[in-house]
Amino acid sequence: MQRLYRLVLENAGFQIIDTATNGAEAVNKFESHSIKPDVILMDHRMPVKNGIEATKEILEISNHSKILFVSADNSIRKLALSIGATSFLEKPFELKDLLKEIERILKLSNLPLSSHN
Amino acid sequence: MNLEDSLEKSNSSEGWSKRVFKSIPNPIFIYKKLEDDLILIDYNKAAEDMTEGKIKNIIGVKAKDFHKENPEILEDLNRCIGDKVKISRELKYRLKTTDKEKILNVIYISIPPDIVLVHTEDIGEKRKIEEDLKKSEREKSIIFENIHEHVVFQDINHRVIWCNKAACESVNSSLEQLIGRTCFEIWQNQDVVCEKCPVDIALKTGRQERGEAITPDGRVWNIRGNPVRNNEGNIVGAVELTTEITEQKRAEQKLKESEVKYREAYNRSDLYKDLFTHDINNILQNILTSVDLSKLYSSNMENKKELKEIWNLISEQIIRGKKLVLNVQKLSEVEEVETPIESTEALSILSKAIEFVKESFPYKVINIEKESPESHYLVNANELLINIFENILFNGIKHNTHNIIDIKIKISKERKYQTNYIKFEFLDNGVGIHDSMKAEIFSRKFHEYKKDTKPSGIGLGLLLINRILNSYNGEIRVEDRVEGDYSKGSNFIILIPEAI
Numbered sequence: 001m002q003r004l005y006r007l008v009l010e011n012a013g014f015q016i017i018d019t020a021t022n023g024a025e026a027v028n029k030f031e032s033h034s035i036k037p038d039v040i041l042m043d044h045r046m047p048v049k050n051g052i053e054a055t056k057e058i059l060e061i062s063n064h065s066k067i068l069f070v071s072a073d074n075s076i077r078k079l080a081l082s083i084g085a086t087s088f089l090e091k092p093f094e095l096k097d098l099l100k101e102i103e104r105i106l107k108l109s110n111l112p113l114s115s116h117n
Numbered sequence: 118m119n120l121e122d123s124l125e126k127s128n129s130s131e132g133w134s135k136r137v138f139k140s141i142p143n144p145i146f147i148y149k150k151l152e153d154d155l156i157l158i159d160y161n162k163a164a165e166d167m168t169e170g171k172i173k174n175i176i177g178v179k180a181k182d183f184h185k186e187n188p189e190i191l192e193d194l195n196r197c198i199g200d201k202v203k204i205s206r207e208l209k210y211r212l213k214t215t216d217k218e219k220i221l222n223v224i225y226i227s228i229p230p231d232i233v234l235v236h237t238e239d240i241g242e243k244r245k246i247e248e249d250l251k252k253s254e255r256e257k258s259i260i261f262e263n264i265h266e267h268v269v270f271q272d273i274n275h276r277v278i279w280c281n282k283a284a285c286e287s288v289n290s291s292l293e294q295l296i297g298r299t300c301f302e303i304w305q306n307q308d309v310v311c312e313k314c315p316v317d318i319a320l321k322t323g324r325q326e327r328g329e330a331i332t333p334d335g336r337v338w339n340i341r342g343n344p345v346r347n348n349e350g351n352i353v354g355a356v357e358l359t360t361e362i363t364e365q366k367r368a369e370q371k372l373k374e375s376e377v378k379y380r381e382a383y384n385r386s387d388l389y390k391d392l393f394t395h396d397i398n399n400i401l402q403n404i405l406t407s408v409d410l411s412k413l414y415s416s417n418m419e420n421k422k423e424l425k426e427i428w429n430l431i432s433e434q435i436i437r438g439k440k441l442v443l444n445v446q447k448l449s450e451v452e453e454v455e456t457p458i459e460s461t462e463a464l465s466i467l468s469k470a471i472e473f474v475k476e477s478f479p480y481k482v483i484n485i486e487k488e489s490p491e492s493h494y495l496v497n498a499n500e501l502l503i504n505i506f507e508n509i510l511f512n513g514i515k516h517n518t519h520n521i522i523d524i525k526i527k528i529s530k531e532r533k534y535q536t537n538y539i540k541f542e543f544l545d546n547g548v549g550i551h552d553s554m555k556a557e558i559f560s561r562k563f564h565e566y567k568k569d570t571k572p573s574g575i576g577l578g579l580l581l582i583n584r585i586l587n588s589y590n591g592e593i594r595v596e597d598r599v600e601g602d603y604s605k606g607s608n609f610i611i612l613i614p615e616a617i
Contacts, residue, residue: 001399001402001403002518003430003518004403004406004407004410004430005406007410007423007426007427008406008409008410011410011413011414021548022551024551045395047550047551047554048551048553048554072394072395072398072399072402073395091398091399091401091402092398092401092402092404092405092406093402093405094405094409095405095406095409095410095413096409098406
């Protein structure tokens with residue numbers, strides 16, 4: 001799935017800073033990168049640490065982080081948004097919906113649409 | 118002597134004795150022999166009252182005439198006067214004077230030379246009371262002797278005073294064999310009072326107490342102890358009422374076990390549903406994203422390579438979906454049907470699994486190498502063994518980001534807990550499993566199939582492997598392919614009991 005997201009986002013003009021295979025790895029990598037991503041695509045069901053826990057910890061490190069929560073589990077939506085996720089997309093979603101949502105998030109941050117991380 | 122003479126004599130010469138005679142509370146009749154018969158010559162006040170005053174009309178009447186319908190009275194009168202004997206009899210008699218029926222205790226006393234004193238006592242009321250009491254006793258006895266409940270009346274030292282038939286039969290004894298023995302000796306085979314005995318507590322508290330007990334034969338009893346007080350209010354003993362509840366307890370236990378089984382089955386089904394939903398949604402997401410991407414790429418022929426990759430991805434997702442459905446079917450099979458375990462040659466099954474997995478991923482470069490000192494291994498398994506191998510291999514391929522997927526399968530023997538196992542090690546170069554997950558994957562929480570405790574990242578495939586191995590009394594654990602570095606891949610180690 002990561003390979004797909006990479007293809008999709010790179011094709012749309014975004015730069016992928018990094019990827020992680022579990023929530024703990026996501027937090028560690030976020031912390032270690034000096035240049036923080038403009039948007040983080042966060043899944044929920046991951047080994048070691050799930051998306052909710054990873055989101056909380058990333059927001060503790062940097063509360064301006066924009067996290068787009070994606071999950072097949074719609075029951076998580078309310079919780080994800082309540083802890084600070086910027087947006088929630090329920091799987092399966094179309095490519096255009098993903099890109100539309102990323103654009104909306106970037107507009108919120110007043111960031112230009114091109115060359116995003 | 119004629120009648121008048123007799124009367125005069127008794128009236129004049131024995132004044133005080135006559136007063137005594139007259140005042141005796143029980144009816145008395147005096148008969149005198151006259152020729153070959155007896156005639157009534159006197160009576161007392163009580164006799165007058167009993168006959169409502171009409172007795173005076175009987176004076177001088179011959180007994181043969183008056184009692185002709187009561188030959189037994191005539192016989193007693195004649196025998197008394199003739200043999201000079203005292204006769205005592207209970208008699209049901211309808212008074213001719215009042216037409217009232219009486220139950221009398223009659224005593225005929227001979228007073229020589231020619232007098233018979235007939236003393237009567239009305240015992241009708243007493244008889245009625247006795248009859249009522251007997252009837253009540255009979256009814257109580259019927260009740261006590263026919264109820265299934267044990268009724269044991271014991272003294273303050275728990276010695277049996279009385280018990281009903283059910284209590285006697287419960288220990289195959291007669292009442293006589295039980296009286297005087299302690300209840301704890303009879304029913305518990307011990308020489309001290311049972312702990313928390315409700316009867317013992319009732320004797321102390323003076324209130325009804327309840328409890329349960331198990332006798333040495335395994336039967337379960339509900340016991341009620343009721344203190345018994347005398348007229349002064351002192352506790353003099355207790356009545357123990359005992360009902361057997363063994364079957365009820367067994368049913369309760371079965372119900373509890375059923376509830377647990379039902380709850381487990383419900384949790385399992387809930388978990389399967391949850392996992393299936395999640396996995397299917399991810400598969401659909403991958404297909405949808407791939408389709409969207411391919412639409413983007415298809416307009417530019419330079420993207421042929423990317424297009425091919427996307428189509429391969431789609432195919433893989435379909436296969437993944439197929440495998441998911443198959444796993445759910447197999448899980449249901451394992452839950453519902455007990456497939457017999459038999460001696461199964463494992464290497465041939467493994468080869469079939471390898472072939473199937475490679476065919477399922479035609480676009481991936483997969484190297485699967487087998488390392489086995491022997492050419493065949495017999496294990497205690499069944500037709501589901503192939504699902505174990507397929508799922509392990511699938512996981513090794515699914516969670517692998519390398520261009521070339523390497524899986525090495527090492528087969529050997531291991532002896533553990535006095536059992537011989539065939540050991541299968543699947544070493545892959547996939548993404549690996551973090552240390553924190555290794556213990557959880559096959560932990561008890563996971564076995565309890567509770568959705569909330571399910572470790573993230575566990576799919577139906579591993580669930581299925583676990584269920585099948587449990588049925589074989591086999592084992593599974595996971596280690597790092599390279600010790601200390603989980604990111605270099607995993608080593609799934611499976612132990613299956615060797616078939617003898």
